Amino acid sequence: MSDLFDExxxxxxxxxxxxxxxLxxxxVVWTSSGKKKITRAHSTxxxxxQNPQNPQ
Structure with a gap:
């Protein structure tokens, strides 16, 4: 292996x-996927x- 690095x-x-x-x-992929999950949960x-269901 060291011969390879010498050459x-x-x-x-x-x-x-x-x-x-x-790396x-x-x-970047890891942090952007986490941001999408948080945004999706927050928007839900x-x-x-905004749209509460009224049981009648």
Missing amino acids: YPMLIFALESLLALF LVFI EQHKQ
């Missing part, structure tokens, strides 16, 4: 940058408050 010294920087890119995309709650 291609920039390979470790490429691997590190790919890992950083993957960035993962964090507002819809219930």
Whole structure:
């Protein structure tokens, strides 16, 4: 393995940058999906408050 890095010294920087890119995309997707869930629950709650059902 060290022979590979000795032959291609920039390979470790490429691997590190790919890992950083993957982490960035993962964090953005995770946080945006959480925001959608909160917004969806909040809008459902507002819809219930605006349209109360009157049992008659």
